[in-house]
Amino acid sequence: GAVVSQHPSWVICKSGTSVKIECRSLDFQATTMFWYRQFPKQSLMLMATSNEGSKATYEQGVEKDKFLINHASLTLSTLTVTSAHPEDSSFYICSARGGAFFGQGTRLTVV
Amino acid sequence: RKEVEQDPGPFNVPEGATVAFNCTYSNSASQSFFWYRQDCRKEPKLLMSVYSSGNEDGRFTAQLNRASQYISLLIRDSKLSDSATYLCAVREGFLGNTPLVFGKGTRLSVIA
Numbered sequence: 001g002a003v004v005s006q007h008p009s010w011v012i013c014k015s016g017t018s019v020k021i022e023c024r025s026l027d028f029q030a031t032t033m034f035w036y037r038q039f040p041k042q043s044l045m046l047m048a049t050s051n052e053g054s055k056a057t058y059e060q061g062v063e064k065d066k067f068l069i070n071h072a073s074l075t076l077s078t079l080t081v082t083s084a085h086p087e088d089s090s091f092y093i094c095s096a097r098g099g100a101f102f103g104q105g106t107r108l109t110v111v
Numbered sequence: 112r113k114e115v116e117q118d119p120g121p122f123n124v125p126e127g128a129t130v131a132f133n134c135t136y137s138n139s140a141s142q143s144f145f146w147y148r149q150d151c152r153k154e155p156k157l158l159m160s161v162y163s164s165g166n167e168d169g170r171f172t173a174q175l176n177r178a179s180q181y182i183s184l185l186i187r188d189s190k191l192s193d194s195a196t197y198l199c200a201v202r203e204g205f206l207g208n209t210p211l212v213f214g215k216g217t218r219l220s221v222i223a
């Protein structure tokens with residue numbers, strides 16, 4: 001069945017490095033992918049909306065130069081956290097088809 | 112972005128109890144409504160959509176009151192496996208190209 005595959009599921013990186021998170025739609029095409037971030041005991045907060053073949057739309061307060069989104073094909077959307085800092089440590093998760101499908105999530109820890 | 116409010120809990124209930132969760136949303140343009148379940152460090156899983164007429168799925172019943180902008184979830188005969196965080200979510204549109212807005216979630220612990 002239709003699935004969104006997200007990886008890595010967890011990553012630990014040093015401050016100042018960049019981390020790429022991938023979400024692939026399996027068995028369906030995702031023209032739109034939503035990227036969320038969830039801090040402990042907080043809600044899933046929408047960061048940005050990626051659209052295949054066009055620029056991503058970022059929510060207010062989310063730095064587009066820090067969180068690079070690429071949606072180069074109908075089955076792959078990526079989020080790159082550039083120059084990561086400890087405050088970027090969070091649970092990042094993608095969603096397609098308006099919440100019908102979620103990736104497994106990526107737990108990022110920046111040390 | 113307009114907000115979705117939930118009582119964070121935690122709700123600690125014995126097995127077999129009935130528990131109700133409430134959620135309010137501020138965006139009157141919201142058209143689609145859902146309850147999700149999220150286990151610790153996992154992705155949310157759709158529990159059920161919510162309709163104005165109310166809907167039931169086994170032990171779970173969801174209600175929507177558009178006039179009051181209020182959504183509820185009732186769980187009957189609670190099981191240990193129901194322990195999780197329950198997220199309320201709303202969407203402005205009917206289609207999947209608009210994002211969900213989530214509440215912070217209500218934590219439920221069912222105790223033996």
